[in-house]
Amino acid sequence: MSRRFPLALQVLAGLVLGVVLGLVARSTDAKWLAETLSIIATIFTNLLQVLVLPLVFTAIIVGISSLHGLGGPRTAARLGIKTVVGFASTSLIAVLIGIGVGALLRPGSGITVEATAANIAKVAKKKPGDWLTFLKDLVPENFFAALSEGNVLQVVLLALLIGAAAYALGEKAKPFVAVNQALFDIVQKIVSWVIKLAPIGVLGLLGNAFAQYGTQFVKPLFSLIVAVYLGCAIVLFVVYPILLRFVGGVSPLQFFAKSWNAIQFAFVSRSSGATLPLSRQAAVDLGVPQAYAGFAVPLGTTTKMDGCAAVYPAIATIFIANLFGQQLSVWQYVAIVATAVFGALATAGTTGWFSMLTITLSFSGIDPKIAAAGLAIVISIDPILDMMRTATNVAGQIAIPVVVAGTENLLGTDDGPSGEPELRAA
Secondary structure (H helix, E strand, C coil): CCCCCCHHHHHHHHHHHHHHHHHHHHHHCCHHHHHHHHHHHHHHHHHHHHHHHHHHHHHHHHHHHHHHHHCCHHHHHHHHHHHHHHHHHHHHHHHHHHHHHHHHHCCCCCCCCCCCHHHHHHHHCCCCCCHHHHHHCCCCCCHHHHHHCCCHHHHHHHHHHHHHHHHHHHHHHHHHHHHHHHHHHHHHHHHHHHHCCHHHHHHHHHHHHHHHHHHHHCHHHHHHHHHHHHHHHHHHHHHHHHHHHHHHCCCHHHHHHHHHHHHHHHHHHCCCCCCHHHHHHHHHHCCCCHHHHHHHHHHHHHHCCHHHHHHHHHHHHHHHHHHCCCCCCHHHHHHHHHHHHHCHHHCCHHHHHHHHHHHHHHHHCCCHHHHHHHHHHHHCCHHHHHHHHHHHHHHHHHHHHHHHHHHCCCCCCCCCCCCCHHHCCC
């Protein structure tokens, strides 16, 4: 990667050029340009998607097995418990911030919308989230079905079980772990190549969006966009720095210096899974032992989503209620909080926001017809919301392992190699 023109500037250039080309395609009705931008966006997205499952699966197995290097089973269990508690605690803080921002800015107020049949039909094409479906689909029918169907949560469950078994077997499982380590390194190398294509991918993604929607891509739901970005920004730039400084003993400036490439890539790729190598490397660069980083960061990739599972569902539920003239009760707000804290596991992969939002709307007691119509409206601008949500998710996936490692006095205790230098953006 050129030091004279680092990835951050390349991505910015791709973003600006993509917006310009998208608006040109829309204003001149240049179908060939719009189709070209769409093809670029599709190829880049597919490249990211195809790597997510093998990356998460191998990373979790290797990560759990490598916990041997941090001590015995008690140490591993303590780190695991602290990680889960850290994930849940920040989810609680994030959802309260989302409710606070929603109550303060009141997105969607002053607009009257009816739940039309067209809006409801638009949502019917998507699979809604509910607890019974979530529990039923948690265990796959077979190993290969989970992989072929792209069910990230099922793959994570299988990886946790297999990783735990490999950890328990110790020396007997070393050949199996070595194979997974090799596979992880191979996939990580491929991801490092894809990351270098981010400027082109951003050009296609943003260009395609503006070619389809023009300036209306932002304007209709501007209040929702502002609220989501503000809520996520508070979590990202206030909550995490406070935890890092006063709980983990880490400088927030150092945290952002080491993790900014990962946060930036998450913003433009909209995929926590595709950002995993950068997130893991950022945690290691911040002093987290590779053994613990290899366990906590991949686990957080699918279960630690303060943007998608806490801030966004809270604000979007308030937005939909305001939009259709509904008044939320205290108990409905309590339901939103409980869903965010205990429902993070429902946010699997890049489509988790929809499951989480539908579960939140269901538990909040909003009329199903109104919920369906509201979902149809927020879907129309989801890409621009998802960028900030994913950046917040990834920041939390790095921050919590750093904080936990700080409380265990583990920061800077790993003398092993720092990781793949090719994953560094500058």
